[in-house]
Amino acid sequence: KQRDPNQAPFHQAVEEVFGSLAPFLAKNPQYTKYGLLERIVEPERVVSFRVTWVDDNGQVQVNRGYRVQMNSAIGPYKGGLRFHPTVDLGVLKFLAFEQVFKNALTTLPMGGGKGGSDFDPKGKSDAEVMRFCQAFMSELFRHIGADTDVPAGDIGVGGREIGFLYGQYKKLRNEFSSVLTGKGLTWGGSLIRPEATGYGTVYFAESMLNTRGESFEGKRVVISGSGNVSQYAAEKSIQKGAKVLTVSDSNGYVLFPENGMTEKQLADLLVLKNERRERLSVYAKEQGLQYFADQKPWGVACDVALPCATQNELDTEDAKTLLKNGCICVAEGANMPSTLGAVNVFIDAKILYAPGKASNAGGVATSGLEMSQNAIRLSWSTEEVDQRLFDIMKNIHENCVEHGSENGFVNYVNGANIAGFKKVATAMLEQGVL
Ligand code: NDP
Numbered sequence: 001k002q003r004d005p006n007q008a009p010f011h012q013a014v015e016e017v018f019g020s021l022a023p024f025l026a027k028n029p030q031y032t033k034y035g036l037l038e039r040i041v042e043p044e045r046v047v048s049f050r051v052t053w054v055d056d057n058g059q060v061q062v063n064r065g066y067r068v069q070m071n072s073a074i075g076p077y078k079g080g081l082r083f084h085p086t087v088d089l090g091v092l093k094f095l096a097f098e099q100v101f102k103n104a105l106t107t108l109p110m111g112g113g114k115g116g117s118d119f120d121p122k123g124k125s126d127a128e129v130m131r132f133c134q135a136f137m138s139e140l141f142r143h144i145g146a147d148t149d150v151p152a153g154d155i156g157v158g159g160r161e162i163g164f165l166y167g168q169y170k171k172l173r174n175e176f177s178s179v180l181t182g183k184g185l186t187w188g189g190s191l192i193r194p195e196a197t198g199y200g201t202v203y204f205a206e207s208m209l210n211t212r213g214e215s216f217e218g219k220r221v222v223i224s225g226s227g228n229v230s231q232y233a234a235e236k237s238i239q240k241g242a243k244v245l246t247v248s249d250s251n252g253y254v255l256f257p258e259n260g261m262t263e264k265q266l267a268d269l270l271v272l273k274n275e276r277r278e279r280l281s282v283y284a285k286e287q288g289l290q291y292f293a294d295q296k297p298w299g300v301a302c303d304v305a306l307p308c309a310t311q312n313e314l315d316t317e318d319a320k321t322l323l324k325n326g327c328i329c330v331a332e333g334a335n336m337p338s339t340l341g342a343v344n345v346f347i348d349a350k351i352l353y354a355p356g357k358a359s360n361a362g363g364v365a366t367s368g369l370e371m372s373q374n375a376i377r378l379s380w381s382t383e384e385v386d387q388r389l390f391d392i393m394k395n396i397h398e399n400c401v402e403h404g405s406e407n408g409f410v411n412y413v414n415g416a417n418i419a420g421f422k423k424v425a426t427a428m429l430e431q432g433v434l
Helices: 008-029 037-042 089-105 126-143 160-172 191-210 228-239 265-274 280-287 316-322 339-350 361-374 383-406 412-430
Strands: 045-054 060-071 077-083 113-115 149-152 220-223 243-249 252-255 290-293 304-306 329-331 352-354
Touching: 008 089, 008 339, 008 412, 037 280, 037 412, 060 077, 060 126, 077 089, 077 160, 077 361, 089 113, 089 412, 113 149, 113 290, 126 160, 126 412, 149 160, 149 361, 191 228, 191 352, 191 361, 191 383, 220 228, 228 243, 228 265, 228 304, 243 280, 252 280, 265 280, 265 339, 280 290, 280 361, 304 352, 316 339, 339 352, 352 412, 361 383, 383 412
Parallel strands: 077 113, 077 149, 220 243, 220 304, 304 329, 329 352
Antiparallel strands: 045 060, 060 113, 243 252, 252 290
8 A cells, every 4th residue: 555555445355355454364375475475466467558549530538558467477468448438547446456367267278467547438439439449459569469469358348449449459469369358250250259347247147046045036136337237137037037126337327117128128137338439327217217317226226136237336324224134145247346345235244245256257258268269270069158157156166165164154154265366376486486
């Protein structure tokens, strides 16, 4: 904190992980040797660069670009790119740190990294987004590679942006490699990658519910966000017979009737968000649904909550409200959406609570599967990728149960942190002091 006083989200992520690790480290002191804890919180490399582009009015715009290469002990750096005005080093270091443990949990050989820019794609034309992506990649390309660092999407970076970024990389390097994941299906992308984070979150939540003899069938589900993760969390919830009651954006939330969002309403949402790029206030009006401006959806009574928007979107008061209204399961689709206070409320109440690094790992896991398919120059079927995703989520759940069980209660935070840490720390110790 003294070294980097302005990186609050990073401090929060480290505090959560080290809080879980303290009792484990007391019993396993070998993991405290050779400066391991000091090394694991320090990125191996951080690059920061100027991104200059020209907007549609001919004005020169300057943004800041970053890549945080956090840890490569178990594989090439892997983690998304975020384009959002709030992006700074504190946010990216928190995301990269979380990514290290999440990637370890997937069982695939991927280190951790994260990057992005304070560029805001909202309200920009396709041509402006393309020029920005090309300018961004014109610097980033020197620092990444299929065996070095493989970025993907995150907030503000979807299929459109990955396409522009990949095109520029290919042009500069004169090579067609697996340097990005989330690619289009006709140029190396994997089936199920767009769906993977949302689907995986629901698979994980269902594994948790199964431990208490419950399932998704008939459950009332409250979802925040309306982007990539939320859309497919909603789709899988509906497929499993649950009633999706809300989606949101940074301006408010939409409430569906008590039987939940229909398949048609979901299809319309995907067109509105991904093609028309409109706001939810417009969607609510078009669908004749209630819209609550400037409010979060946590006050809506539910059985399952899936926070899928952004960090710290669910605080202590929200957590108490969810419990009061009967919520029994919270699985994070976003990264660190619950504040430390909210996490403690869930754990003290002994409800089923999964931190993002466990429940949203399906996205990066399927990115790992995209890299495997690219390496063997083959494409697997939808069924094959979905089955592998399902198996990976089940395996992460079992790993959390194994490392997080305490007197009959599964503390998924401890389980995920300890299991992920053990794998990375063992590799770091075996590779020497670097
Ligand atoms: P998208 O850009 O597709 O969607 C983001 C959604 O969250 C939008 O509805 C957006 O609303 C909302 N949102 C973003 N910032 C804020 C904010 N400050 N306050 C309130 N709402 C906000 O991103 P993704 O769906 O890809 O990512 C969502 C979360 O999931 C992030 O935490 C990301 O790190 C995490 N994640 C994503 C993975 C992936 O595969 N995409 C993998 C693992 C985790 P608005 O349009 O108003 O900004």
